[in-house]
């Protein structure tokens with residue numbers, strides 16, 4: 001049922017009209033949902049991700065990702081607290097990547113601004129900030145009652161070093 005609906009939407013978006021309907025492209029494709037982060041975690045990757053975070057995310061999410069950036073209070077929707085392990089543990093890496101890529105109003109899309117690798121680097125950074133592990137199991141597939149298991153895999157601070165050996 002859900003699959004059929006998705007197919008119907010996809011054919012609407014890509015077939016009948018030949019262009020993407022506003023909003024419909026926001027539906028995360030299954031292959032992205034379960035995608036493993038293709039970019040290896042390393043010190044240099046995190047350094048770059050921290051720069052990108054400061055330039056692009058900090059205004060809303062705050063220097064530490066707590067959702068308290070200078071623009072936060074002027075937005076209709078409060079930016080998410082990216083240190084919230086419970087919430088972030090429920091998102092797959094692909095969902096985080098997709099959120100950054102496509103945006104989520106009022107959060108802008110970054111597909112034109114940051115390269116794929118940079119966005120996957122930010123996924124690693126968000127994992128570090130939230131103390132959550134890389135995750136490729138969608139919440140629904142886990143029975144909807146998946147127990148988030150926050151674990152320390154990367155330093156809490158976006159600024160700390162890692163061993164760069166993340167698989």
Ligand code: HEC
Nearest residue numbers: 056057060077078079080087096099100104106107108122
């Ligand atoms: C204009 C403000 C703004 C900017 C800039 C912004 N965000 Fe967001 N972000 C938000 C808001 C608001 C939400 C919550 C949207 C909602 O609740 O539906 C959000 C949600 C998220 C989420 C989903 C978290 C969850 O628990 O559901 C992630 C991940 C995220 N942002 C990462 C980033 C990253 C990484 C950047 C920089 C590349 C960024 N955001 C830039 C405002 C922003």
